[in-house]
Amino acid sequence: xxxxxxxxxxxxxxxxxxxxxxxxxxxxxxxxxxxxxxxxxxxxxxxxxxxxxxxxxxxxxxxxxxxxxxxxxxxxxxxxxxxxxxxxxxxxxxxxxxxxxxxxxxxxxxxxxxxxxxxxxxxxxxxxx
Amino acid sequence: xxxxxxxxxxxxxxxxxxxxxxxxxxxxxxxxxxxxxxxxxxxxxxxxxxxxxxxxxxxxxxxxxxxxxxxxxxxxxxxxxxxxxxxxxxxxxxxxxxxxxxxxxxxxxxxxxxxxxxxxxxxxxxxxxxxxxxxxxxxxxxxxxxxxxxxxxxxxxxxxxxxxxxxxxxxxx
Numbered sequence: 001x002x003x004x005x006x007x008x009x010x011x012x013x014x015x016x017x018x019x020x021x022x023x024x025x026x027x028x029x030x031x032x033x034x035x036x037x038x039x040x041x042x043x044x045x046x047x048x049x050x051x052x053x054x055x056x057x058x059x060x061x062x063x064x065x066x067x068x069x070x071x072x073x074x075x076x077x078x079x080x081x082x083x084x085x086x087x088x089x090x091x092x093x094x095x096x097x098x099x100x101x102x103x104x105x106x107x108x109x110x111x112x113x114x115x116x117x118x119x120x121x122x123x124x125x126x127x128x129x
Numbered sequence: 130x131x132x133x134x135x136x137x138x139x140x141x142x143x144x145x146x147x148x149x150x151x152x153x154x155x156x157x158x159x160x161x162x163x164x165x166x167x168x169x170x171x172x173x174x175x176x177x178x179x180x181x182x183x184x185x186x187x188x189x190x191x192x193x194x195x196x197x198x199x200x201x202x203x204x205x206x207x208x209x210x211x212x213x214x215x216x217x218x219x220x221x222x223x224x225x226x227x228x229x230x231x232x233x234x235x236x237x238x239x240x241x242x243x244x245x246x247x248x249x250x251x252x253x254x255x256x257x258x259x260x261x262x263x264x265x266x267x268x269x270x271x272x273x274x275x276x277x278x279x280x281x282x283x284x285x286x287x288x289x290x291x292x293x294x295x296x297x298x299x300x301x302x
Contacts, residue, residue, distance in 0.1 A: 001236075001238045001239070002239050002240060002286070002290060003238045003239065003240035003241070003286075004238050004240075004241075007238055007240050007241045010241070011244065011283075014275055015275075015276060017272075018271075018272035018275040018276050019272070021271075021272040022272045025269065039262070042261075042262050042263040084207075087168075091167040091168075092167060098266060098269045100267060101167070102258070102262065102264065102267075104210060104211075105208070109262050109264050111266050
């Protein structure tokens, strides 16, 4: 059997729940102050504060061929990479708590995390101050 | 059944499995022309259609053979991480479709099986990604994965419906 009436109902409910989850997340994550963390093969190698009005590119020593970019709107993205699929670059700009992008061939993961009160001074590089 | 008849059946099964494996590779290649989805590990999963066909009309054994062969092929051509991702996606997807067929007493439609397979293919890849890279945050994209999985599953089930008559005509089934 190709499909049943019930299937459509189940799928629609799943789509509605998923869409609601995305909207709820976008709503709540918007207000959190954030920083970016770069992981190489699972270990944290760099923490970057996301300041407004900064336009800068940088790399981590572990994978110098991968270039990150800080944007003036307080977001960060993968700018250049030697990986074949470029999924990291097509992930675009990240700036909301919980967002993440990865360049799996190079073992790099970029995570946006909320800035906690107790971790205020653990930022490695502060740009634009 | 005498011995020669048995041999013919075994040969037919071998040829068909090889043919399906080849088809899954071609579909994976064709999928490369589609724009990449910017969530690591998430793919359209066109080759899932082949595994589904094997599961529905041949046997679980053949479906698993194709998923494992494909994992090995990806391992050889694109490296160990890609291989593990492909294999975990393929196996989790297959197991989810088998469980669905048990729950529904083999009464699940193509559409719902295909969607289940597609969603769990990505769930399997998420599992591998989050374990290999200690990257639990990836699960925040779960709602996206469900929506994309439903779209991909609907697409592959239509594809299966189109391909089925051709495979029936081949007489290998």
